[in-house]
Amino acid sequence: MNILPRVLYLFQTLPILLPHTFFAQLRTMISTYVWNSKKPRISMALLTAPKQRGGVALPHFWHYYIASHLQRIVEWTTGSATRPWVALEQATARFPLQCLPWLPISVQKSLMDPHPLTQTTIRIWRTLTRGEGIAPFPSPLMPLQWLPTFSRTLTSTNPEGQTIPPRPKHFLTERGPTPCNQLPIPHAKSFLTRFHHHRLIQTLRSHAPIQDYIRPLTQFEALVERGRYPSHCLSMMYDMLQALTPLTSTSRTNWERELNHTFEDHQWSAICQLAHSSSTAVRVQKANYKVLTRWHKTPQVLTHFAGQGTDKCWRCDAPGASPLHIWWDCPIISDFWRSVHDCLCDVAEPPPPLTPEYCLLNHSDAPPEVFRKSIAVRLLHAACLVILRFWRKPTAPPLTVWLQEVENIRSAEERVALLQGKTAEHLQSWYY
Numbered sequence: 001m002n003i004l005p006r007v008l009y010l011f012q013t014l015p016i017l018l019p020h021t022f023f024a025q026l027r028t029m030i031s032t033y034v035w036n037s038k039k040p041r042i043s044m045a046l047l048t049a050p051k052q053r054g055g056v057a058l059p060h061f062w063h064y065y066i067a068s069h070l071q072r073i074v075e076w077t078t079g080s081a082t083r084p085w086v087a088l089e090q091a092t093a094r095f096p097l098q099c100l101p102w103l104p105i106s107v108q109k110s111l112m113d114p115h116p117l118t119q120t121t122i123r124i125w126r127t128l129t130r131g132e133g134i135a136p137f138p139s140p141l142m143p144l145q146w147l148p149t150f151s152r153t154l155t156s157t158n159p160e161g162q163t164i165p166p167r168p169k170h171f172l173t174e175r176g177p178t179p180c181n182q183l184p185i186p187h188a189k190s191f192l193t194r195f196h197h198h199r200l201i202q203t204l205r206s207h208a209p210i211q212d213y214i215r216p217l218t219q220f221e222a223l224v225e226r227g228r229y230p231s232h233c234l235s236m237m238y239d240m241l242q243a244l245t246p247l248t249s250t251s252r253t254n255w256e257r258e259l260n261h262t263f264e265d266h267q268w269s270a271i272c273q274l275a276h277s278s279s280t281a282v283r284v285q286k287a288n289y290k291v292l293t294r295w296h297k298t299p300q301v302l303t304h305f306a307g308q309g310t311d312k313c314w315r316c317d318a319p320g321a322s323p324l325h326i327w328w329d330c331p332i333i334s335d336f337w338r339s340v341h342d343c344l345c346d347v348a349e350p351p352p353p354l355t356p357e358y359c360l361l362n363h364s365d366a367p368p369e370v371f372r373k374s375i376a377v378r379l380l381h382a383a384c385l386v387i388l389r390f391w392r393k394p395t396a397p398p399l400t401v402w403l404q405e406v407e408n409i410r411s412a413e414e415r416v417a418l419l420q421g422k423t424a425e426h427l428q429s430w431y432y
């Protein structure tokens with residue numbers, strides 16, 4: 001999709017405030033294109049999720065927009081020499097821009113100049129600090145020297161005589177505020193220093209409980225604290241936002257309920273990743289994803305939504321034909337799976353389990369990076385593909401059709417391997 005780089009270019013070069021309606025329109029246009037103006041069958045939230053979480057990694061433009069502003073904050077902090085605009089924005093500000101995000105809102109407002117781009121970034125930043133994840137307020141990175149109640153008498157110096165930027169951790173511990181006379185500052189016992197120390201602690205307490213200032217750093221804060229501009233910064237920010245977004249996958253819930261098996265998060269992640277990466281044949285990837293998301297409707301589901309027709313299996317006439325029945329439990333399809341499993345036992349070592357978790361969802365105890373290169377996973381893909389070809393037919397697919405499908409997958413993967421110069425890996429998967 002070459003739309004994404006174009007949009008990202010605009011997000012990064014024009015960091016202006018965009019209304020939510022703009023992103024709503026964008027989502028509608030993309031949804032209309034993807035589903036050809038028909039009713040969506042998979043939610044946009046799931047489609048834009050990363051592949052390892054059950055999505056197809058369709059761009060989430062709102063997250064990319066926020067990521068472009070987070071990138072600006074990283075650039076303010078690292079003072080990226082390759083970005084002249086950092087110096088330009090800094091020249092128009094009365095104080096270091098890198099301090100701005102970590103200060104209380106009241107202080108931000110008093111210090112900030114009416115620069116439209118700075119204001120936009122800070123406005124978006126404030127929406128992030130309300131929640132968990134990126135940098136909930138208050139942050140351990142708060143630059144105390146910019147608080148109105150901070151006095152220079154509280155500044156400590158290192159053995160070389162250089163001033164240490166004051167942070168909450170210098171004044172607070174898990175047990176509470178550090179007593180003034182234990183701080184490494186000059187004149188710690190004087191009345192005036194103790195007075196300023198008391199004012200500072202009271203100010204911090206007025207914004208949040210003391211423990212909140214010394215919490216562990218989030219991933220974003222740790223990145224800023226490191227002080228180096230990371231490579232692929234925008235993608236990193238985007239991945240961070242995507243990972244923090246809660247996602248409920250109904251297909252995962254439904255599979256777990258029907259299989260009576262609860263997958264751990266990492267197991268489901270491996271299943272989803274495998275569906276996209278186990279074969280280079282696009283047709284196989286598409287079929288895998290459709291099995292995963294229970295795309296194909298079974299009699300039970302159609303009867304439930306249409307309110308008419310029969311919910312009987314089209315092969316064995318059993319009532320209430322659920323997806324698991326059509327894919328696995330139906331006596332007619334069970335014979336097909338047993339035949340496939342017999343062949344699998346001849347090529348896979350140790351013999352694989354004859355379970356729907358393994359055969360349908362490719363949930364295996366083997367490491368995903370090993371399993372995805374095996375011949376077994378390709379034979380299973382071919383089995384799912386031929387079941388789809390025999391969808392709504394009263395018989396199970398013959399083994400000859402299955403073998404022909406295996407050959408189709410092999411030749412498709414061979415063509416991709418030749419184009420990519422990965423013939424050795426292709427041969428390794430299929431013949432060794």
Ligand SMILES: [Zn+2]
Nearest residue numbers: 313315316330
């Ligand atoms: Zn049946």
